Amino acid sequence: PFPTSIPVPFTARFDSQIISNLIDLSHTKVSQSETQDTDLPPHYPNSWIPVLESRNIRVNEMKTLTVFGQELVAYRSQSGRVSVLDAYCPHLGANIGVGGMAVKECGEECIRCPFHGWTFRVTDGLCVKIPQLNIVIKSKLLYTECEIPTARIKVWQTIELNKTIFVWYHSDSSSPHWDPIEIQEIERNVWRYEGRTEHIINCHFQEIPENGADGQHIQELHTPAVMSGNVLNKSTFYDLLCKVLKHEWESKWWPSATSPHISQMSLNVKNKLFGYTLLEIEFTIRQIGAAFVVLQYKTVDFGGISGAFIQSITPLAPNRNRIVHQIYSEATLWGKLLAKFLLYGE
Numbered sequence: 001p002f003p004t005s006i007p008v009p010f011t012a013r014f015d016s017q018i019i020s021n022l023i024d025l026s027h028t029k030v031s032q033s034e035t036q037d038t039d040l041p042p043h044y045p046n047s048w049i050p051v052l053e054s055r056n057i058r059v060n061e062m063k064t065l066t067v068f069g070q071e072l073v074a075y076r077s078q079s080g081r082v083s084v085l086d087a088y089c090p091h092l093g094a095n096i097g098v099g100g101m102a103v104k105e106c107g108e109e110c111i112r113c114p115f116h117g118w119t120f121r122v123t124d125g126l127c128v129k130i131p132q133l134n135i136v137i138k139s140k141l142l143y144t145e146c147e148i149p150t151a152r153i154k155v156w157q158t159i160e161l162n163k164t165i166f167v168w169y170h171s172d173s174s175s176p177h178w179d180p181i182e183i184q185e186i187e188r189n190v191w192r193y194e195g196r197t198e199h200i201i202n203c204h205f206q207e208i209p210e211n212g213a214d215g216q217h218i219q220e221l222h223t224p225a226v227m228s229g230n231v232l233n234k235s236t237f238y239d240l241l242c243k244v245l246k247h248e249w250e251s252k253w254w255p256s257a258t259s260p261h262i263s264q265m266s267l268n269v270k271n272k273l274f275g276y277t278l279l280e281i282e283f284t285i286r287q288i289g290a291a292f293v294v295l296q297y298k299t300v301d302f303g304g305i306s307g308a309f310i311q312s313i314t315p316l317a318p319n320r321n322r323i324v325h326q327i328y329s330e331a332t333l334w335g336k337l338l339a340k341f342l343l344y345g346e
C-alpha cells in the first residue's frame with residue numbers, strides 16, 4: 001500500500017506492525033508485586049501525590065523525577081503549565097528528560113525525544129511527528145498531518161496547587177475522584193515561604209500517615225523542647241532538660257464526615273519553662289489524601305501569629321519515601337521569627 005517513491009528504509013519503518021510493536025519498557029519499572037511482601041499493603045497509595053515544589057521548575061525547564069519506582073519527566077511550558085510524562089520514549093527507550101526539548105508542532109506544545117526526534121503532544125502524549133517520515137506525514141498519504149496512530153507516551157494527570165505539583169497515582173489507572181484543597185493564604189501569596197526540610201524515610205509508605213494520626217506517641221516521644229530532637233537514650237541531661245523546658249501536647253483526631261480522603265486533627269502545644277507557659281500554639285491539621293498534610297497554626301498570645309507547615313510525602317520506591325516540610329508564615333517580623341524557630345525544631 002506504500003507509494004513506491006518512498007525510500008526503502010522509510011517504507012520498512014512505516015510498517016504499522018513496527019510502529020505498534022513499540023518497545024516494551026515494563027522492565028524499567030519497579031513493579032508493586034515484584035518487591036512486595038504478601039503481608040504488606042501495596043507500596044504506593046491511590047492518591048494525588050506531591051512530586052515537585054513549584055519553585056523548582058521554571059518556564060521551559062524539564063526535570064526527571066524518580067517516583068513510584070518509575071522515571072518520569074516534568075516540563076513547564078511557556079504558558080506556565082506543568083505536564084508530567086513517562087520519561088522513556090516508546091520508540092527505543094531514550095530518557096526524554098536527558099536532552100529532550102520542548103517544541104511547538106501543529107501549533108501545540110510538545111516534547112521532542114533527543115534520540116530520533118519523535119515528538120509527543122504534552123496534553124495527551126500522542127506522537128505527532130516522526131522526523132524521518134515527515135514527508136509522508138505532511139503529504140497525508142497515510143495519516144492525518146498531526147496524528148500517528150498507536151505511538152503515544154503516558155501523560156500523568158497533574159494539578160499545580162499550593163505551590164506544589166501533584167500527580168494522580170492509581171494502581172488500576174482509575175481517574176481521580178477528589179481534588180487537592182486550595183490553601184488560600186499560600187496560593188494567593190498572603191503567607192510567605194520561609195524554608196523547608198527534606199528527609200528520606202525508609203519504611204512502608206503507610207507508616208507515615210499512621211504515625212501522623214497517632215496522637216498518643218507525641219506526649220511520650222516529643223516531650224522535651226524541640227531543640228533536643230527525639231532523644232531516645234534518656235540521660236541525666238535529658239531528665240534535667242525535661243524539668244526545665246517542656247512541651248505539653250493535647251491532640252484529637254477524627255475523620256472528615258463528608259470527605260473520606262480527609263482526616264483532621266486538632267493539636268494544642270504549650271512550650272513551658274519551669275512550668276510557666278512561654279508559647280502556646282493551636283494547630284489545625286488536615287491529612288488530604290495519603291501524601292499531603294496541611295498543619296495550620298496560630299499562637300494563642302502575641303496577637304495570633306499564623307502560618308502553616310506543608311508536609312509532602314513522595315514514595316520514591318518500595319519502602320523509600322521523601323518527606324518535605326515547607327513552612328509558610330504571615331508576612332510580619334514575628335511571623336518570620338516563629339516560622340524559623342518551628343522549622344529549626346522540625
Ligand code: FES
Nearest residue numbers: 089091092113116
Ligand atoms: S528513542 Fe527514538 S525517538 Fe525516542
Ligand SMILES: [Fe+2]
Nearest residue numbers: 211217218222
Ligand atoms: Fe512524631
